[in-house]
Amino acid sequence: MLSSVRVSAAASAALRRSVISASQTSSRRLFSASSIQRAAQGTPSGGSPQSGSNWLTIAGLTTLAATSGYYLFSPVEGSTVIKKEAPTASHASPEKPSTPTIVDADKKKILQNTTVIFVLGGPGAGKGTQCENLVRDFGFVHLSAGDLLRAEQERPGSQYGELIKSYIKEGKIVPMEVTIALLENAMLASGQTRFLIDGFPRKMDQALKFEEAVVPSAFTLYFECPEEVMLKRLMKRGETSGRADDNIESIKKRFRTFTETSYPVIEHYNKSGKVHTVSCVDSPEVVYSRVKAIFNKLFNENK
Numbered sequence: 470m471l472s473s474v475r476v477s478a479a480a481s482a483a484l485r486r487s488v489i490s491a492s493q494t495s496s497r498r499l500f501s502a503s504s505i506q507r508a509a510q511g512t513p514s515g516g517s518p519q520s521g522s523n524w525l526t527i528a529g530l531t532t533l534a535a536t537s538g539y540y541l542f543s544p545v546e547g548s549t550v551i552k553k554e555a556p557t558a559s560h561a562s563p564e565k566p567s568t569p570t571i572v573d574a575d576k577k578k579i580l581q582n583t584t585v586i587f588v589l590g591g592p593g594a595g596k597g598t599q600c601e602n603l604v605r606d607f608g609f610v611h612l613s614a615g616d617l618l619r620a621e622q623e624r625p626g627s628q629y630g631e632l633i634k635s636y637i638k639e640g641k642i643v644p645m646e647v648t649i650a651l652l653e654n655a656m657l658a659s660g661q662t663r664f665l666i667d668g669f670p671r672k673m674d675q676a677l678k679f680e681e682a683v684v685p686s687a688f689t690l691y692f693e694c695p696e697e698v699m700l701k702r703l704m705k706r707g708e709t710s711g712r713a714d715d716n717i718e719s720i721k722k723r724f725r726t727f728t729e730t731s732y733p734v735i736e737h738y739n740k741s742g743k744v745h746t747v748s749c750v751d752s753p754e755v756v757y758s759r760v761k762a763i764f765n766k767l768f769n770e771n772k
C-alpha cells in the first residue's frame with residue numbers, strides 16, 4: 470500500500486515560511502543558466518552545470534546548479550536560508566545574505582517523504598479535470614507543469630518567458646531544467662506531502678532526472694483517449710481558454726510530440742507495472758468513478 474509520511478509540523482512550517490518568503494522577496498537557483506541555454510539550443514551539456522557564477526532565477530526563487538552539491542533558498546538579508554552544507558567561497562554570489570538565518574532542514578529528506586503521482590495523457594484527455602476531483606476527495610496538491618510554465622512565462626522579469634512562450638506555441642517540450650525547478654519549488658512551497666504532477670514528465674530524460682534529483686514517483690495515472698476525442702475537447706476549450714496552443718496548428722504539433730516523445734515515458738513505466746490506465750472517452754463523472762476506484766484501493770480510503 471502506498472503511504473505518505475508527514476514531515477514534522479515544525480519543519481514543514483519552517484520550510485514553507487522560508488520558501489514563501491524566498492518567492493516573495495528573492496530568487497532561488499537550481500540549474501545553471503548556461504545549461505538551460507544549451508538545452509534550449511539542443512547542445513549536449515558535456516558535464517554538470519558550473520557552480521558559483523552560474524545562477525538561475527525561476528519563479529521568483531533562486532536555484533543553484535543541482536549537481537553542485539548544495540541547495541540554497543532565499544539569498545536575501547533577513548530571510549531564511551536552508552542549506553545542505555555550508556557554501557564554499559566558489560559559490561559566492563553578490564545576492565547572498567550577509568546575515569542569514571540558517572534552518573537545519575534538508576530538502577532531500579523532505580522530498581523523500583512525499584508521494585508523487587505522475588498524471589499523463591494526451592493534450593485534452595481530461596487530466597486537469599480529474600485532478601481537481603482527486604484534490605477534493607483525497608487531499609492531493611495538484612501541480613500542472615503546463616500551468617507552472619504559463620505562470621513563469623507571465624512573471625515579470627522572468628528570463629525564460631519568451632523561451633517558454635515559443636515552446637508552448639510550437640507544442641515543444643521546454644528544457645527540463647526549467648520545468649523541474651518550477652515543480653520542485655512548488656512542492657517545497659506547499660508544505661504538503663501528496664502531489665499529482667500533471668502533464669509531466671513528457672520526455673524520458675525529464676522522468677529520469679526528476680526521479681533522481683527530486684523524488685521517485687509512486688506510479689503513473691494514464692488517461693487514455695483517442696485523438697479525435699481530444700481534438701474535439703481542445704477546440705471547444707479553445708473558444709474560451711485564451712491558451713495560445715488551443716488552436717488547430719498547435720494542437721496537431723502537441724499530438725505529434727505526445728505520440729513521439731511523451732508516450733514512450735508511459736511505456737517505460739508500464740514495463741515495470743507502475744501505470745494505472747483509465748479510459749476517458751466517457752463523461753467526466755464516469756471517468757472519475759474509474760479513477761476513484763483506483764485511489765480508494767491504493768490509499769485504502771473509502772470515500
Ligand SMILES: Nc1ncnc2c1ncn2[C@@H]1O[C@H](COP(=O)(O)OP(=O)(O)OP(=O)(O)O)[C@@H](O)[C@H]1O
Pocket residue numbers: 590591592593594595596597598599615668702703705706749750751752753754756
Ligand atoms: N470526460 C470528459 N468529457 C468531456 N469533456 C471533458 C472531459 N474531461 C474533460 N473535458 C473537457 O475537455 C477539455 C480538456 O480537459 P482538461 O483541461 O482537463 O484536459 P487536460 O488533459 O488537462 O488538457 P491539457 O493537457 O491540454 O492541459 C476541458 O474543456 C474539459 O472541460
Ligand SMILES: O=c1ccn([C@@H]2O[C@H](COP(=O)(O)O)[C@@H](O)[C@H]2O)c(=O)[nH]1
Pocket residue numbers: 592593613614615616618636637638639640641642643644648667668669670671714723
Ligand atoms: O513538462 C512540461 C509540461 C508542459 N510543457 C509545455 O506546456 C504545454 C502545455 O502543457 P499542458 O500540460 O497541456 O498544459 C505543452 O504543450 C508544452 O509545450 C512542457 O514543455 N513541459
